[in-house]
Amino acid sequence: MTKRAVTYSTYLAIDEILAAQHPLSSGPDGRPEHDELLFIVIHQVYELWFKQLLHELAEVQRMLEAGDTDTTLHLLNRVLKILKTLVAQIDVLETMSPLQFTSFRDRLESASGFQSAQFREVEAVLGKREASAAAAQPEESDGRARIEAAQSRLSVWGSFLRFLAARGHALANDVLARDVTLPPEPDERIQDVLVSLYHEDADGALVAERLVDLDEGFQEWRYRHVKMVERTIGTKRGTGGSAGVEYLRTTLFQPVFPDLWEIRGRL
Ligand code: HEM
Numbered sequence: 325m326t327k328r329a330v331t332y333s334t335y336l337a338i339d340e341i342l343a344a345q346h347p348l349s350s351g352p353d354g355r356p357e358h359d360e361l362l363f364i365v366i367h368q369v370y371e372l373w374f375k376q377l378l379h380e381l382a383e384v385q386r387m388l389e390a391g392d393t394d395t396t397l398h399l400l401n402r403v404l405k406i407l408k409t410l411v412a413q414i415d416v417l418e419t420m421s422p423l424q425f426t427s428f429r430d431r432l433e434s435a436s437g438f439q440s441a442q443f444r445e446v447e448a449v450l451g452k453r454e455a456s457a458a459a460a461q462p463e464e465s466d467g468r469a470r471i472e473a474a475q476s477r478l479s480v481w482g483s484f485l486r487f488l489a490a491r492g493h494a495l496a497n498d499v500l501a502r503d504v505t506l507p508p509e510p511d512e513r514i515q516d517v518l519v520s521l522y523h524e525d526a527d528g529a530l531v532a533e534r535l536v537d538l539d540e541g542f543q544e545w546r547y548r549h550v551k552m553v554e555r556t557i558g559t560k561r562g563t564g565g566s567a568g569v570e571y572l573r574t575t576l577f578q579p580v581f582p583d584l585w586e587i588r589g590r591l
């Protein structure tokens with residue numbers, strides 16, 4: 325059998341990707357509402373970026389644990405550029421007016437970004453530990469298994485603490501041996517080490533600063549998302565069943581690396 329040549333379209337599975345948009349609405353002329361395609365495409369693009377983020381963050385953790393500062397910084401820089409892209413994409417969706425969204429919103433039934441398994445996985449990789457994240461996914465699903473796995477292994481923060489310990493920063497044994505399934509909590513002993521890191525270890529401090537960028541970038545996405553939601557649906561409830569904007573506001577200004585924020589006033 326002759327081997328088929330690799331082409332742009334076979335390598336990138338273009339046919340599959342372009343066949344994966346299925347608008348549900350039916351406008352007055354029988355065609356889907358104009359804005360529904362944008363809504364679908366933008367979510368799909370987000371999911372692809374989430375996939376890439378997970379791929380990069382896994383490598384960031386491996387490099388931190390291997391003590392490879394240069395590669396860690398390089399990869400974190402890439403992660404930050406992706407986050408900027410994620411935030412910028414909101415501008416595109418904000419060109420959709422409330423009326424345009426209303427024209428097809430009912431067809432979403434209970435579907436919501438709330439159910440994005442990859443988003444919950446990114447949160448877990450960064451350190452969030454909430455049983456509800458996995459429980460919201462269908463039983464036996466790949467998404468649920470991936471979230472559970474991420475919640476039961478070292479987070480990015482845990483890998484960073486190991487990186488610091490390997491560079492000679494005196495972190496207590498119980499800090500390093502902390503149960504990985506517990507959520508991060510501010511710890512004054514870690515904060516003392518971080519303050520000396522900033523004064524004594526320029527390369528280590530660079531990594532810490534990129535983690536602050538990452539934390540801020542993630543919070544920035546949440547802020548832009550809630551403002552987009554507010555201008556598009558106001559105080560209506562979410563399709564995922566939450567109070568909508570009121571719920572989303574409770575997720576703002578919650579750092580994933582609290583110790584790095586706690587020390588700012590001491591530097
Ligand atoms: C018109 C556009 C959008 C509207 C009106 C909207 C609305 C909402 C609402 C109301 C929630 C709260 C949960 C619920 O009850 O449904 C939510 C959560 C969420 N949305 Fe959106 N959304 C939009 C676009 C997007 C996009 C493009 C993404 C990208 C993947 C996204 C990702 C998420 C995520 C990850 C959550 C969960 C946040 C959390 O629980 O911390 N949303 N969205």
